[in-house]
Amino acid sequence: MTETSGKANKTDKNKTSKVKKANKAKPEQPAHDSALTRRRLLGTAGAVGAGGLLVGGLAGAAGAAAARDDKAPLSGVGTAALPFHGTHQAGIADPAQAHGHLLAFDLAPGADRKAAAALLRRWSATAAELTAGRTPKGDDTGIALDAGPSSLTVTFGFGRTFFDRTGLTAKRPFALEPLPSFTQDALDAKRSDGDLWVQIGADDAFVAFHALRLLQRQAGDSARLRWQMNGFNRAPGATERPLTGRNLMGQIDGTNNPKPSDANFDERIFVPKDREGADAWMAGGSYAVVRRIRMLLDTWDHLSPERQEKVIGRRKSDGAPLSGGTETTPVDLDKVNPDGSLAIAGDAHIRVAAPESNRGAAMLRRAYSYHDGFRDDGAPDAGLLFIAWQADPMRGFVPVQRKLDRGDGLSRFLKHEASGLFAVPGGCAEGEYVGQRLLEG
Template sequence: MSDTQQNDLARKDGKDSEADHGTDHGTGAAPAGVSRRRLLGTASAVGAAGLAVGAAGGAAASAAGRHEPASVTALTTVGTDTVAFHGAHQPGITTPLQARGHLVAFDLAPGAGRKEASALLRRWSASARALMAGEPAAGHDTGVALDAGPSSLTVTFGFGRTFFDRTGLTGRRPSALDPLPPFSSDHLDARRSDGDLWIQVGANDALVAFHALRTLQKDAGAAARVRWQMNGFNRTPGATAHPMTARNLMGQLDGTANPKPSEPDFDRRLFVPPTPTAGPAADSTASEDTAWMAGGSYAVVRRIRMLLDSWEQLSLHHQEQVIGRRKADGAPLTGGTEGTALGLDTVGPDGKLVIPGNAHARISAPEANGGAAMLRRPFSFHDGIGPDGTPDAGLLFVCWQADPLKGFVPVQRKLDRGDALSAYIRHEASGLFAVPGGAREGEYVGQRLLEA
């Protein structure tokens, strides 16, 4: 994401967090009601906390100033940041990128159907709501994240195409969940693709993210089993002098051209609108059957292996020609800053396009795809060294849009036909999931689908 988008989202989420959870960003004090994650201090812990706060650029309030025992120290702002579970949209979509992420897909167990799925989503929602507020998981908390704050934890739930077959809800399956078309660059592993249910866990602390993942896996019980799991990471908040677009493992800024919340069509591109129930805008019964997706979005998930050994042999000039942007700051090769529009028609002294015709930035640009856009929100991954001695590393690509047939598909089709970056990446797994709108107070995620 761009600087502007990260800042917009941070301000938006920050306001929500302060309003809903009482976070004191001025002092770094933990939100009221956080009983599980109090950082118990010793002399060495206080010193470590001071270093952490200094690195983050914040200041913790003293325990004495809050009339608390001297042995209790405040969490840093990274720990206290909270994202609301309830809302019009699920968390983890427009939330600023987190340092740690887990993507996991489940298949319902043999014999499990709509009743079991409803009970499972109820359990998952209850756990997600508690953990995101910094509270223990009901009944079986492992204590893994005992000393940490919520750390911007988000949990996002989605349904795969097969979920509707397993639960007898095929009549309510959106057409937007039709299978993605094949692409010539695909080398997909079916065992690591698709799934009945999908969860995205994100947090700015690795133990907090693992704790949530483990809790949800245990909550599944006999109702569902893990189909695949992928683990990712991003830069830690505060690791750069100012908020900036994340870099991927190729060293490139990734997410520069993302739609921005300040743009008037941002919500229209990302979220499914309410279904009209009357009047000329109303559709057929089919639209009523998918009204449960109002406020939701569609996530395309791709495991993209980066052929880093080949990429790193390229000169800086060649890398920038492949991407179409300067590596140092993400600015177009035609000049300006990261946010400057691409000069797609600019020609150099040699009479050639400054941004090559097959450059990734040119081919994927919304202006080159009829305005097609999606919000890219990825994690990097590194799963060790493969049998051939090359790193098994790359991008856990997650993109969000109101309709994948108008967002991901047309852009990927165009990339598939001539993207210079294709020689250095390999798509190894894929999934498409319907992510319903956020749960209202007293609801669980997916309730409007499962109990209508």
């Protein structure tokens, strides 16, 4: 899990800009004025410098990390914004936020390509307003009326069955073939797949729920909710300095994630911009593998910390590989202990998941932890909402998961309970909607 899930890594320190502290504006207190709106909050922040507000084309991790990589005041967390429009959809290369919602919808009986286009148009317009910190027209919920955008991102994707139901099978990408079965799978069909997929993330729980509520309402008679999953991560500013996050096993998670600064990052994660053929509409897009992975925490917690470290291949305290160094030291898979044993065990998670063990296969892991209460036997129903991004899942997720399925020591402590694969098109320009090239091409 340490190598196959978790947040996108922080940008290098020399590339991290400092978040400026916003001066506190004097609160307005008119006798009959309405409550402070999201638009007014951003206007006030902009007038005084709005520490953490990100605009322009920084839809990638570099811009988002700048909003997190400093001990910003809480107001800075609230005013951080990521643009909805751009070459790529937001929520892919950006660090995972503190709160996340994953949803899948099925088109309603009788809903056709025209209805799907209208729905994506509504959803895109709403997402653009919310991510900019504005209240969409007709929104009377008041859920996040006094909040800033809080790094909100909304990402849309299409499942395999979407193309059948809209008469677009000729444009269905080959990469959207069904995922193979794995021995650790115990999949619940009701919580897997779906025609449409939505990923919502924000650093404020109310902002995230607000987006969730509006999109669910706007689905109307066009689509019905198939499943929903809710997750969380460490909140920005919760640690003295920026650190790689931990999962519910207590392990530092995401150390070896590809970085936007890597020379081959776009090649691994995004479909080429010059894509031609039936799936040319996917240019600038990516493919998301979504897995709900329950952790057998009671069993895991019975292991000693030393045994846990051997299963993962890293120290629990600081994430350093057992081959030596610090968290970011490259793993030495050939390192041998004085007794002749491998420093990184043969079935250690980081060995089996390493690109060197999988012919260079890699993906960007962007996950959320979840806890859905307790099972009948008293064990926590908790684990990881695993989201893996790649240009081609048949060259990214599938070969790595096959290797993990056969020889990963960590697999004994995991259960894969839900799964989905979604084609996530590139971003859209202002005045357009996500998926327009597919639905109107």
